[in-house]
Amino acid sequence: MGLPDGAPSGLEGSVKEQELASLFQRNREWAKSMTDRDPEFFSRLVRQQTPEYLWIGCSDARVPANDLIGMAPGELFVHRNIANLVHNIDINLMSVLEYAVNVLKTRHIIVCGHYGCGGVRAAMDRQEFGLIDNWLRKIKDIYAANKKALDREPDPERRLNLLCEINVRQQAHNICHTSIVQNAWRAGQELVVHGWIYSIADGLIKDLGIRIDGPQALEPIYVFPGFELDIGF
Numbered sequence: 031m032g033l034p035d036g037a038p039s040g041l042e043g044s045v046k047e048q049e050l051a052s053l054f055q056r057n058r059e060w061a062k063s064m065t066d067r068d069p070e071f072f073s074r075l076v077r078q079q080t081p082e083y084l085w086i087g088c089s090d091a092r093v094p095a096n097d098l099i100g101m102a103p104g105e106l107f108v109h110r111n112i113a114n115l116v117h118n119i120d121i122n123l124m125s126v127l128e129y130a131v132n133v134l135k136t137r138h139i140i141v142c143g144h145y146g147c148g149g150v151r152a153a154m155d156r157q158e159f160g161l162i163d164n165w166l167r168k169i170k171d172i173y174a175a176n177k178k179a180l181d182r183e184p185d186p187e188r189r190l191n192l193l194c195e196i197n198v199r200q201q202a203h204n205i206c207h208t209s210i211v212q213n214a215w216r217a218g219q220e221l222v223v224h225g226w227i228y229s230i231a232d233g234l235i236k237d238l239g240i241r242i243d244g245p246q247a248l249e250p251i252y253v254f255p256g257f258e259l260d261i262g263f
């Protein structure tokens with residue numbers, strides 16, 4: 031179909047064309063290395079997609095989801111956005127979540143933030159960047175709600191990293207506040223939401239100990255009807 035050797039059209043001879051050509055070259059090398067190791071790899075991949083994990087992470091180029099946890103193509107369903115935020119009106123993320131939970135029957139949802147996140151850093155400043163200000167406003171809300179704890183930390187980098195951790199916790203809860211996740215729980219589907227954070231400085235992921243597998247850990251106001259909560263609401 032169409033382009034010879036996958037080369038982009040309309041840029042012949044330009045520097046840009048050469049830059050992109052190297053990407054196609056790398057792609058061919060990668061595909062070959064995969065089939066050299068496992069000749070059936072791609073034909074198997076075409077036939078099925080049954081990832082057990084949904085990854086919600088930051089768009090930051092230094093946080094490539096599959097690579098960090100040694101996952102091959104087909105093993106991880108991925109959604110990334112700036113600062114790994116879960117906005118309940120984000121049609122993109124909600125579609126990914128619904129497909130993962132209802133069709134793929136993904137059993138683990140991992141919200142993975144990272145230390146030194148530029149999105150979180152931008153939200154902590156009183157600066158104006160444009161459209162992204164609307165996206166990052168949710169982090170300002172989290173800052174305001176946790177101001178006491180954050181302001182007790184005098185070191186700016188440690189304060190940023192603390193907010194990165196709190197942000198992961200909040201986004202993991204936001205996932206659980208959706209009807210998608212709660213309907214799955216109500217139907218008896220096994221589904222656990224985890225909160226992790228990645229350190230670009232050493233390549234290691236830390237488990238923040240967030241593990242939500244039912245509505246009991248949630249604020250009752252966010253829990254849909256049909257669950258019996260111990261606290262009685």
Ligand code: CO
Binds near residue numbers: 089112114144146149
């Ligand atoms: Co980031």
